[in-house]
Amino acid sequence: MPKSIVFHSYKGGTGKTTLAANYAALLARKGFRVFLLDLDVYAPSLQTYFEMEPDRWVNDFLTGDTELNDVIVDLTSIVVGNNYDNSSSTPSSTHTSSANGKLWLGFSNPKKEEIYKLEGGKQEKVQFLRRFIVMREQLFSNFKADYVIVDTSPGIRYWSINALAIADVLYLTLKSGDLDIAGTKKMVSEIYSSFTKFGAKPYLILNKVAGYCVPHPTIQPIEHSSGTLSTSSIVVQQEQEKESSMDSLSRETGISVISAMPCYCDIQFSKKEYLTVLRNPQHLFSKKMEDLTQQSQIQML
């Protein structure tokens, strides 16, 4: 069954865009028809992430200046490119092979006048919102999307609310800092409850969990004189703290933590964004993303 999945957060910098992009790429690699939309209209970044300068933007569709066909950009080649090692890919149960997978993107225009335009007056707002609803419908009916993945603006803003309203699944990403957690709790009670009571499924993704820096000496297994391997006590302690933190977060928000993504320095501090799941499928982050897509598919059944 087609699904729209929205990545959202209370604050910025929680990794929504990285997670959404990698998640979309991974689903395409698994053989699904995936559309990744940049609805972070106030601070779009997917065009930089994918180094694209499209002729037409999502904004143009929303304002009624063009059709959807002109807006979406086929980037399937980067998913099924020759250099890609898909040995670790888990084939989809419903899709025959990764060769069938497709990835399209809809980019949001970063020009300030285009951003202002989407704010619009009441008359324009409802027209844009209606076009957005039509966009989702066309992606599923005309373009036969399996998944529509939406990267939103953080916080409670007009376009992030619109994106959340069309979601079947809500991924609320947060870091483990108290500011993020407090804001997320507030948002869950004030915003998400309105959507979940009409069937949307919300999940928390605890991202950038500290203590897993790569390389980090304590993350390596310790080889004992007997030849056996064990994990350092620091790592064990971190794992325990993570589990405890996930449990408490779930209890306090009433929403399951579907994944806890460690903070990887090579991703966090990379000068250039890239799709880790494609470039380095063996990376721990890729494994975590793989787990997340599998978990998601189970949850969506």
Next chain:
Amino acid sequence: MEINNNKNNYRISSNSQIESDNDEDLMVQIPGIFDLTGKNNIPPSLFLLVGSAGTGKSMYCRQFIMDGILRSDYCIYISPSMTEKKFRSLFPKLEAVVLNRSSKFINPYLRIDTRNIAKDSNDTADDQGKLKLTLAEIHEILVNQKREYDQNNSSIHGHLENSKIKDLSSSSSNKSISIRVVVDSLTQFFVLFGESAVLKFIGELSLILKEFEASAIFTLTGNITSPNSLTNAVSSMVDGILEMRIEEGKDASLARSIRMVSINGIHHKPAWIQFNITDDGSLVFGDQSTISSNCTMCGKPIRGTPLFDSEFPFDSIMCMETYRKLTALYGSNISETGLPAQVVNINFFFIDIVGLSNPSLSVKKQIDKIEILNKLIGLCDAFAKSKEKKIVLPTGDGMAIGFFMNPESSLQLAIQLHSKLSIYNRGKSDGEILGVRIGLGSGPVFIVNDINGNQNVWGPGIILARRVMDIGDNLHILLSSNMAESLIALKDEYKMMLKPIGDYQIKHGQTLRIYSAYSQEFGNSEPPAKMVSQH
């Protein structure tokens, strides 16, 4: 009264008042707009509608005018070959008063040049004079309409000075009145008046219409794919071109279709859209047998049976659930997104203090009177002990109280307040007497939140009650006919106390039938001075 929710921007219409939804910019719809452009509305534009004879151009114009009247736009129909009687026969379901109020028919060929615009005696000069006269008449109508609209707006805003609902009403203060004009058909104009005169007429008329941000349709019999010089000339003066055609269908029936050939500044894909003319003359677009209304959420025409949530139609579960989600989140602020909010029917009690703005009355005394009125209302059982949901909206020199359930509550409150006032005013000097006038009316309103987050209402229901109150003098308890008649039907005792006192014409020729509630103990048995002077 009807809720006209098959239009995309959801206006509540009534015999007395058709209110817009606070659109910030003037936008209009033409018949089949969504099918033609993929948009719900467009800026005011002038269109040339081209097609062979019998394709349905006049019926399209009729629908354009009909839609306009239902949206309270002002409509002008110009035809050199039609009579006023024929024009009226196009709208058999519209009451004459509504048609008179919202439209004007002009036949330029029948104009009589009483102002000697054309002084030459030959036919050509006389015909040119008729066209000039027509232009002058149109200009005068538009100026008057705009003036009336502005006055009406300022009157409403003036009354709500210092009130909580002022904030809501002010958002619409900069709007313009919507004007729709049909010129049907240019072909007949060319025959009757000659090409050069008509081209000049169209040029000048276009400028006038653009000045007033009017929308217009000029019809012309012809073919846009092989245009002649006249078609080219007219095309250069309009913003867009619509084309109609008629073909024989598979079952030997006639299949009509229309397409938007071009329109300035609007991206669209020109495509032929089928339409049908129903028995009552209405146009139905797309798969004509199955379209019922437009989806509240996505705005698309609904083919097949719509889904309903409250009174709102949806074309899919996804759209309905998205609307529900947004409503759950925004609550009564949903209207801020441009989507329609839930409408409720409320019974209003509208009151103000008579003579409060008298310059001889000190501000202190004015404030005292307002506070006393508030206290007296607070002492009335119909207000204090009523458990039904109500909303109180201070208006500076009075207040509006909306009762959500019982139509009797507002009348009972008026009667109880008069009882308390008669006690309070005993022995008072003229300057100290607290005089009030009360208007009662019921009708639909939108529930909205004001800028402070307080619940508020806005819509024809509250406007009607205010207008009824405005007619009255001291001690009058006046009721709108809908409220009075529903109370009379409810209990016999109301038959005795509620008396019809006649019709009162307010702005735009709109007539209100007024009832007065009075007995020995309450009310004012004299007719209101305004009604006396009008009659």
